[in-house]
Amino acid sequence: MSGTVPVVRSVDALREQVFAWKAEGLRVGLVPTMGALHHGHLSLVDAIATKVDRVVVSIFVNPTQFGEGEDFDTYPRTEEEDRKKLATTPASLVYAPNASEMYPTGFATKVSVGGISDRFEGALRPGHFDGVATVVSKLLLQCLPDVAIFGEKDFQQLAVIRRFVADLNIPVEIMGGTLIREEDGLAASSRNAYLNAEERQVAGLFNVILKGLIAAVSSGTALRQAEEDASNRLLAAGFKAVDYVSVVDPDSLDVLERLDRPARVIAVARIGSVRLLDNMAIDID
CATH class of the missing domain: 3.30.1300.10 (Pantoate-beta-alanine ligase, C-terminal domain)
Incomplete structure (x- = not known):
């Protein structure tokens, strides 16, 4: 495969494509990312492709999970390069909404997960997991995939996602993707x-x-x-x-x-x- 993976930027366009696939009886997978893709992300696409027929990769740098003084403004945004990398994988579609599509004027809802999100990263980065839980809930409900996958490197994040998906009865299977390491063993990031x-x-x-x-x-x-x-x-x-x-x-x-x-x-x-x-x-x- 060459070139880049097709992209949609609105919920309506995403759902139109996903519903068309499902009308054909195809299973759909979602790989949520913030872009700046590396081989760890690409391994998630390969892994989920073994369980579904079509793979959507979302690219959205989510402002609500960054705290004051963190690297939201400088976080790498490399969509064109990311889409070229995804063209070497089984990815079928990129969903790349802007902030106003994800958080339109008047947006006032937050998903908050008690207990498991209060410690470790949650204690050190107040509000972080509220931002994660809210944006992931939105992505799952926007795409309505059969399966979604999240890397095990962010182990607490994966546990939090599994908790609220179960609590809210969101009808999606959550997969954990194997932590990918560099040659010297450093976790890919x-x-x-x-x-x-x-x-x-x-x-x-x-x-x-x-x-x-x-x-x-x-x-x-x-x-x-x-x-x-x-x-x-x-x-x-x-x-x-x-x-x-x-x-x-x-x-x-x-x-x-x-x-x-x-x-x-x-x-x-x-x-x-x-x-x-x-x-x-x-x-x-």
Whole structure:
């Protein structure tokens, strides 16, 4: 395939195409993104294409999930390049609305998810998950796909989305897409482009240190001690701050007191101006 994937910019045009596909008996998948696509995003398109007949990729930099002082204004917007990349995948259509299409004059509704969104990213970025839950609810209802997929890199986000989709009876299957890593193990992210060469080298140690935590807790080290050790190792490696390193239940995100079930380590560390997110599964015998 060459060129770019076709694009629509209104809810009406999106629904017209999706309804036409469904009238043919085709299953439709949705891959919500904020653009600046990398191979992690493209892997989501490939993954969902195994379950559906047509794939819609949305591109919208959502202002309501950015807090004061965050990078909304500088977040990369590369729609033409993104559409060229998508032409190498099974993507069928790009949905790229503008802000007034998503949030028309008088817009006054917010989707807020209690509990699971209050901790970690929710505590550090007030209002972030309200913005995520609201825009994802809108995208799901605008497209009405059979399946939607979200990457596991943003592990708490995926858990929040699964919670409100179940709570609101939105008729869509939510898939988790495997976290894609660079050659040195750094989780793929659009924001990795902000790192200079020295910062990028340090960033590659993030996953190594989390693997060390998993080895430690699997050998019997107490969870809080292992978390503290990993935080100290990150700081010693050159990260300027560690927001959290926590071993949690993968469904509820409750902090675990002991490793008595499969778990997840979730972590955020800062280097330069960038917050890096990562997470890894912890299996038990």
